[in-house]
Amino acid sequence: xxxxxxxxxxxxxxxxxxxxxxxxxxxxxxxxxxxxxxxxxxxxxxxxxxxxxxxxxxxxxxxxxxxxxxxxxxxxxxxxxxxxxxxxxxxxxxxxxxxxxxxxxxxxxxxxxxxxxxxxxxxxxxxxxxxxxxxxxxxxxxxxxxxxxxxxxxxxxxxxxxxxxxxxxxxxxxxxxxxxxxxxxxxxxxxxxxxxxxxxxxxxxxxxxxxxxxxxxxxxxxxxxxxxxxxxxxxxxxxxxxxxxxxxxxxxxxxxxxxxxxxxxxxxxxxxxxxxxxxxxxxxxxxxxxxxxxxxxxxxxxxxxxxxxxxxxxxxxxxxxxxxxxxxxxxxxxxxxxxxxxxxxxxxxxxxxxxxxxxxxxxxxxxxxxxxxxxxxxxxxxxxxxxxxxxxxxxxxxxxxxxxxxxxxxxxxxxxxxxxxxxxxxxxxxxxxxxxxxxxxxxxxxxxxxxxxxxxxxx
Numbered sequence: 195x196x197x198x199x200x201x202x203x204x205x206x207x208x209x210x211x212x213x214x215x216x217x218x219x220x221x222x223x224x225x226x227x228x229x230x231x232x233x234x235x236x237x238x239x240x241x242x243x244x245x246x247x248x249x250x251x252x253x254x255x256x257x258x259x260x261x262x263x264x265x266x267x268x269x270x271x272x273x274x275x276x277x278x279x280x281x282x283x284x285x286x287x288x289x290x291x292x293x294x295x296x297x298x299x300x301x302x303x304x305x306x307x308x309x310x311x312x313x314x315x316x317x318x319x320x321x322x323x324x325x326x327x328x329x330x331x332x333x334x335x336x337x338x339x340x341x342x343x344x345x346x347x348x349x350x351x352x353x354x355x356x357x358x359x360x361x362x363x364x365x366x367x368x369x370x371x372x373x374x375x376x377x378x379x380x381x382x383x384x385x386x387x388x389x390x391x392x393x394x395x396x397x398x399x400x401x402x403x404x405x406x407x408x409x410x411x412x413x414x415x416x417x418x419x420x421x422x423x424x425x426x427x428x429x430x431x432x433x434x435x436x437x438x439x440x441x442x443x444x445x446x447x448x449x450x451x452x453x454x455x456x457x458x459x460x461x462x463x464x465x466x467x468x469x470x471x472x473x474x475x476x477x478x479x480x481x482x483x484x485x486x487x488x489x490x491x492x493x494x495x496x497x498x499x500x501x502x503x504x505x506x507x508x509x510x511x512x513x514x515x516x517x518x519x520x521x522x523x524x525x526x527x528x529x530x531x532x533x534x535x536x537x538x539x540x541x542x543x544x545x546x547x548x549x550x551x552x553x554x555x556x557x558x559x560x561x562x563x564x565x566x567x568x569x570x571x572x573x574x575x576x577x578x579x580x581x582x583x584x585x586x587x588x589x590x591x592x593x594x595x596x597x598x599x600x601x602x603x604x605x606x607x608x609x610x611x612x613x614x615x616x617x618x619x620x621x622x623x624x625x626x627x628x629x630x631x632x633x634x635x636x637x638x639x640x641x642x643x644x645x646x647x648x649x650x651x652x653x
Contacts, residue, residue, distance in 0.1 A: 232296040235510040238263040239297035243453070245510065246503040248290055250429040251454040253439060258451050261423070262297065266350060269294060269424035270302035270416050272357070272409065273340060275310035275332035276321070279477030280339045283428055285541070286455050286504060288343040290426055291352075300350050302416055305337045307358030309409060314434060315387040315402040318394060339476055343540075353420070360415045361408070373411050376444040377437070382406060385433030406437040413438025414445060422450075429454035458504070460497055476541055482573035483542040487550040490534035491527075495520055498529045506536040550574075557639060557647055559618045568635035575637055575649030582651050589616060589626045589640070596640060596648030608642055615641040628652070 236242040240259040243249050252258055261267060271287045273280060280288075291301045310329045313321040324332075337354055344352035361369075382388060385406060391398035409431075416422035427435050435452035442450050474489055475481040481489075493501055499517045502508060508516075516529040538547040553574045555561035563571075581595035590605035593614065599605040606624045608614050614621045617631060617639055628650065632638055638650040 230292055230296065230507045232293060233507075233509045239294060239299075243290070243293065247500060248286075248293075248455050248504060249453055250456040251432055253449075253451040253453075257449075258424075258453070261451065262294070262299070266298045266300060267424060268300045268302060268416075268420050268422045269426065270304050270355075270413075270422050271426045272304035272306055272309070272412060273336050274306040274313060275329050275336050276313045276324070277473075277475075278332050278335055279475040279480050280336055281476060282458055282474040284340075285476060286428070286458060287426060288340060289505065289507075289540075290453075290455060292343050294426075295344060295350050295352065298350050301344055301352040302420060302422060303337075303340045303344060303352060303354045304412060304416070305333050305340070305354065305356050306412075307333050307356040308361040309357055309405065309412070312401055312405055312408070314405050314409075314431070315391055315398060317387070317390055319396045320399055320402060335477070355416070357408075357412050357415075361411070369411075373407060373414075373441070376441050377407055377410070381440075382437075385437075387430070387433055406434045409434040410437035410441040413450070414441050417442050417446065417448075417450060424451045424453065426453045426455065428457060430457055456504075458501075460494065478542060478546075482576065483538060483546040484550045484553060484570065484573040485577055486541065487534050487538045487547065487554070488577060490537050491530050491554075493530050493533060495524050495529075498533055502529060502533050502536075506533065506540075508532075508536065556618070557641075558645065559615065559641070563617050563633055563639060566634060568637075571634055571637055575639070575651070579648045580651060581640075581648060582653055583628050584653060585628055585630050587628045587650075589614065589621050589628065590624060592628065592640060592650055593642065593648075596650070598640060598642045598646055598648050613643050615639075 232239060233242055236245065238259065240255075240262045249255075269291075271291055273284055273287070291303070295301050307329065310333065311323065311326065313323075315321075333356065341352075341354065346352050382403070383392065388398060388403060388406075391402070413422070413425055425435050425438055432452075432454045435454060439450050439452050442448060474486065478486075490501070498520060499513065502513055502516060516532065519526065520529050535547055535551065538550060549567070549570045550573075552561055553566050553570050556563045556566060557574060566574075579597045581592045583592050583595070590599075590602050590609065593599045593605040593608065594602060599608060605614075609621050609624045609626070612620060612622075616626070616628070617633060618641070628638060632652060636652040638652070640648045640650055
């Protein structure tokens, strides 16, 4: 599928258009909208967004509060296909969009068929430009993923749009005359993303320098076509967001708004990003449901309540109860377990969430390993140290190969002390071999003690 095959009116239709052979979107499961709701504890959605910590920066807060408490508005958020899946940062935006939609406002989900060919400026170096065919493929994947978080029915029905529709036929001369004339180079140079690159050894190309004009033009077009008056995005995109508000003010003489949500970081300041290779993907092929669940389960006590506010639809009373539980009984990790279950269900569906919880329990001897399907078991094993063996492989050697012991002598002692398990069955014989009692997919699980695990793949 080529980019120029997208018809402008096609994006108004409901239902994913995923090209054959592409990565699947978020796994097929009961729709995530089923149990979402805004919290009645708040008078308006602005108050709830602020309480959840979703407003890191914005245009005039007083005007925004009044705007969101009034008649329904149209708002948008954009997602560029610069990777084959949406990620954790995009999930913040999708859930923010859903909260606004639940309050009666109309979302526009923009997939950047044109801006995805360029990509917004990275902090340190130029992006690798992807081919048009790859970007077209990713457009379909991202659109299908984003659609799962929005409703396309009722008075606040969402609409999907593609900025290629209004840029594909635009000549460079027309773009410079009709859009470029409103931008001041001095202002563009002051944008954080641009100034950081100007001060780096890599510098910045005119291509990436121009990205903010394209994003501003998107806002202008959506204002003209749909009356869109609000854009949401990450706070690191604030320069691009305000490019749109400034452009509309200059070109149309009206004031529109923007909200910048916080970047998701750990309490130590580290962040999750594509550029740093630490992204948590929404696509199951890139981050398995098991790994996704484990990511949330391992959330630090200092971060868990903030993440519950941002990534779940739990009400204020429940969040405050969990906050008290973290303070009084952190060892129970109740908040982490609820967070992991809620977000995994939102992204991968309830059946997948239940499967990975069952896998987690079974791996540590609290469930039936034999009941796990091959895909779930393999995704769990992928997160563990591994060894490879045959039916004749000694368990003592597999323990060494997997790194659970440092030597055969240590392996034998561990077995003699009753601390080694194969598929949750205690190994009593120091001469035991792997044998033929394998789990789905020809996999076995070794455990030393209560918490130290490894997978065994047979050959």
